[in-house]
Amino acid sequence: MNFKIKAAILEKGAEKNLFAQKAVERLEGSCPVLVEEVPPLRRAEGLEPDKETLRLLSFPGELLKPCPGTKEYLCCGYRILNIGTNCPMDCSYCILQAYFNQPSLRVFVNVEEQLEIIGESIRNSGKRVLRIGTGEFTDSLALDPVVKWTQVLPSFAAKHESVVLEFKTKTVSIEGLLASSHRDRIVVSWSLNSPVIAATEEHGAPSIRKRLEAARACQREGYTLGFHFDPLIEHRSWKEEYARTVDLLDHFLDPSKVIWISLGCLRFMPSLKGVIRRRFPESRILDGEFVPGMDGKMRYIKPVRIEMYRFMKQMLAQWGVESGVYLCMESGDVWEKALGWSPENSESLCRYLDEKARSVFSLP
Amino acid sequence: MDWRGGEMVRLDSERLAEKPGPHVMSYGFDLDLLCRSVERVGLINPPWVARNRKGSFEIVSGYRRLRALKALGKRDVLCNDVTPLLRSPMERFLAGFYENLATRKFNEIEKAMILTQLEGYAGRKEILTRFMPLVALPSHEDTLKFYLNLLDLEERDRLAVARGQISVAAIKAVVDMEKADRQILLDWINDFNLNFNQQLKFIDCVNDICRRDELRATELLSDQVFTEIAESGRLNKPQKAKAVLDALRIRRSPRLAEAQQTVAAEVAAIALPEEAAMLYDPYLEDPCYRLEIRFRHGRELKKTIEKLHGLRALEGIRELWTGK
Numbered sequence: 218m219n220f221k222i223k224a225a226i227l228e229k230g231a232e233k234n235l236f237a238q239k240a241v242e243r244l245e246g247s248c249p250v251l252v253e254e255v256p257p258l259r260r261a262e263g264l265e266p267d268k269e270t271l272r273l274l275s276f277p278g279e280l281l282k283p284c285p286g287t288k289e290y291l292c293c294g295y296r297i298l299n300i301g302t303n304c305p306m307d308c309s310y311c312i313l314q315a316y317f318n319q320p321s322l323r324v325f326v327n328v329e330e331q332l333e334i335i336g337e338s339i340r341n342s343g344k345r346v347l348r349i350g351t352g353e354f355t356d357s358l359a360l361d362p363v364v365k366w367t368q369v370l371p372s373f374a375a376k377h378e379s380v381v382l383e384f385k386t387k388t389v390s391i392e393g394l395l396a397s398s399h400r401d402r403i404v405v406s407w408s409l410n411s412p413v414i415a416a417t418e419e420h421g422a423p424s425i426r427k428r429l430e431a432a433r434a435c436q437r438e439g440y441t442l443g444f445h446f447d448p449l450i451e452h453r454s455w456k457e458e459y460a461r462t463v464d465l466l467d468h469f470l471d472p473s474k475v476i477w478i479s480l481g482c483l484r485f486m487p488s489l490k491g492v493i494r495r496r497f498p499e500s501r502i503l504d505g506e507f508v509p510g511m512d513g514k515m516r517y518i519k520p521v522r523i524e525m526y527r528f529m530k531q532m533l534a535q536w537g538v539e540s541g542v543y544l545c546m547e548s549g550d551v552w553e554k555a556l557g558w559s560p561e562n563s564e565s566l567c568r569y570l571d572e573k574a575r576s577v578f579s580l581p
Numbered sequence: 582m583d584w585r586g587g588e589m590v591r592l593d594s595e596r597l598a599e600k601p602g603p604h605v606m607s608y609g610f611d612l613d614l615l616c617r618s619v620e621r622v623g624l625i626n627p628p629w630v631a632r633n634r635k636g637s638f639e640i641v642s643g644y645r646r647l648r649a650l651k652a653l654g655k656r657d658v659l660c661n662d663v664t665p666l667l668r669s670p671m672e673r674f675l676a677g678f679y680e681n682l683a684t685r686k687f688n689e690i691e692k693a694m695i696l697t698q699l700e701g702y703a704g705r706k707e708i709l710t711r712f713m714p715l716v717a718l719p720s721h722e723d724t725l726k727f728y729l730n731l732l733d734l735e736e737r738d739r740l741a742v743a744r745g746q747i748s749v750a751a752i753k754a755v756v757d758m759e760k761a762d763r764q765i766l767l768d769w770i771n772d773f774n775l776n777f778n779q780q781l782k783f784i785d786c787v788n789d790i791c792r793r794d795e796l797r798a799t800e801l802l803s804d805q806v807f808t809e810i811a812e813s814g815r816l817n818k819p820q821k822a823k824a825v826l827d828a829l830r831i832r833r834s835p836r837l838a839e840a841q842q843t844v845a846a847e848v849a850a851i852a853l854p855e856e857a858a859m860l861y862d863p864y865l866e867d868p869c870y871r872l873e874i875r876f877r878h879g880r881e882l883k884k885t886i887e888k889l890h891g892l893r894a895l896e897g898i899r900e901l902w903t904g905k
Contacts, residue, residue: 494788504793506834508864518837519865519902550868550900 219362219390220305221269225250226321228274237273237326240364256319267320268305271363276325281335281349289511290546291560294567295348300328300366301355306387307420309497310448313354315489324364332373339377346571346580352385359388367393375399381574383443387422389431395438402578404476405435406443411458414450418502425462429469436474441577447481447545449525451505451517456528463532472537476577477570480529481545484516519551526555541573587661592630592638594650594658602639603670603698604677608690609743615649624650624658631664631673641667642677671702682715690743692716693731700729727753738767747771751780762798769802773822786829840865844901851895854888865901
């Protein structure tokens with residue numbers, strides 16, 4: 218699936234960047250390309266996302282950051298490679314709706330220069346495993362047909378033995394990956410949900426079946442896969458609905474080639490509620506019982522979360538995945554009750570997933 | 582502009598106050614203070630008036646003063662006729678606007694009146710960039726739209742907003758609802774004098790329940806639980822407000838409410854020494870209880886700890902979520 222880009226904007230300073238020039242060439246005159254000044258930041262309230270304008274710019278800050286986890290819950294120690302922000306899909310629960318202060322799809326064209334700097338610091342850090350992902354503030358592959366991150370990022374991973382690079386997506390834009398020769402230490406992961414949630418709340422995203430067909434193509438091409446059931450959403454017949462997704466996993470994929478599956482129940486900053494109500498009046502995702510979590514985000518009451526995680530764990534075990542199932546931003550007691558064990562602290566969880574990566578990719 | 586160029590005329594305060602013309606931007610104000618001032622020292626600044634196309638006088642500035650004079654029974658008022666100085670309706674409006682702006686703050690309904698009038702004189706962009714900051718509003722299209730619709734509220738609600746009894750945030754939260762639903766929410770807010778915080782909680786909770794249970798607000802609030810509270814003769818207004826919010830909270834989050842009730846009852850049943858208190862996260866998210874002990878010196882602390890040590894009920898304390 219290629220998303221419709223109606224206009225491309227090169228921000229002043231990015232016009233001469235090769236990455237940006239190539240992206241513009243790939244648009245092949247399909248849309249106007251403008252050169253503009255850097256726009257002022259705007260407040261998110263009332264700002265409608267513009268999912269059809271691609272803005273190419275140099276990001277002045279650091280592109281590699283630790284996942285902004287909070288100390289109150291266990292965080293996996295993931296690192297985010299910030300290659301762009303916003304996404305052409307329009308999921309009702311998307312946290313970016315409350316974050317963004319620029320409405321268009323933003324791609325940072327100085328990624329190659331920044332990767333040189335990041336590479337240097339990785340070499341100096343002495344870390345044995347660094348799990349890095351690009352799918353936090355944007356979808357890892359949605360814009361790949363235009364910007365071709367898959368021509369840049371796998372070779373970065375190839376150069377740095379400690380890097381395990383994860384492309385996290387809801388799309389079927391896998392052509393770039395399939396054309397890439399580098400497979401080692403690359404994880405291609407799909408964000409999954411129940412088919413009904415995918416159809417009603419993940420606007421513009423491919424169906425679960427289509428996502429898994431793409432995952433199968435990647436698996437057949439030798440890629441290691443990951444999955445993220447995040448956000449799990451309590452909805453009518455949710456058990457049957459999530460079981461349908463696991464059935465589809467079983468239909469399309471070999472569980473032994475799956476490195477990890479994360480589970481995370483719906484959580485959101487309180488300010489997102491008004492945005493969801495305004496932008497998606499038909500959405501049912503706010504129907505559940507929510508409480509303010511210890512990090513200030515709203516989350517389902519504990520018994521609901523525990524029941525959902527426990528159910529998913531059982532389903533995934535029946536499919537054949539037991540090791541590598543982990544919870545995203547949960548407390549130790551929820552881990553214990555839902556999965557039967559707890560890593561106790563964030564460092565242990567980080568080590569657990571590092572070990573998983575080490576064993577799958579035969580790292581030293 | 583030299584205001585001395587106006588001509589002083591004597592007019593009837595009652596007639597002017599009743600038919601003030603299109604430039605009024607005062608609403609929901611308290612006349613008492615102004616009446617007392619006029620009574621004591623008389624009218625210091627004569628109101629400004631101007632003739633309209635039909636030849637009758639309209640108020641440019643001084644509506645509140647005229648209302649005060651009318652209330653005091655002083656009908657014959659000396660006014661400054663600025664017709665030759667302010668030819669166009671826009672000039673007259675702006676003169677009144679800037680005169681008011683320099684002397685007082687506008688309430689939210691008055692801001693709505695000003696923006697509505699400005700629509701007739703200025704373009705959208707000018708209203709957004711020039712005038713909205715002057716009335717302390719952000720230059721946002723959504724905010725402008727909201728204020729332009731604010732005058733559609735019922736008189737009672739407009740007054741409550743003008744007097745700061747209903748928050749703008751509460752109005753924003755109900756503005757897109759069906760009229761009957763919006764009205765019942767505003768009526769309940771007015772009837773029980775909900776404070777700003779309670780107003781938002783009330784609307785949010787009703788909204789959540791209605792969406793989840795596919796009900797209208799009018800249906801939900803007709804439920805016996807709520808009508809009994811509303812009609813109760815035992816409860817005063819603040820008690821009714823609290824009871825309504827509690828009932829809504831239970832309906833919105835029944836499992837949480839039940840667990841909270843269970844924990845509260847279990848904690849209350851433990852005969853803790855009076856120096857000790859057992860605390861916990863009201864949302865039961867933090868798995869840990871906290872024990873708080875007040876003491877003046879170590880001997881007192883030790884004594885309390887000994888009392889706690891002997892308290893067998895402590896062993897029966899369960900995890901905050903029992904799994905129910």
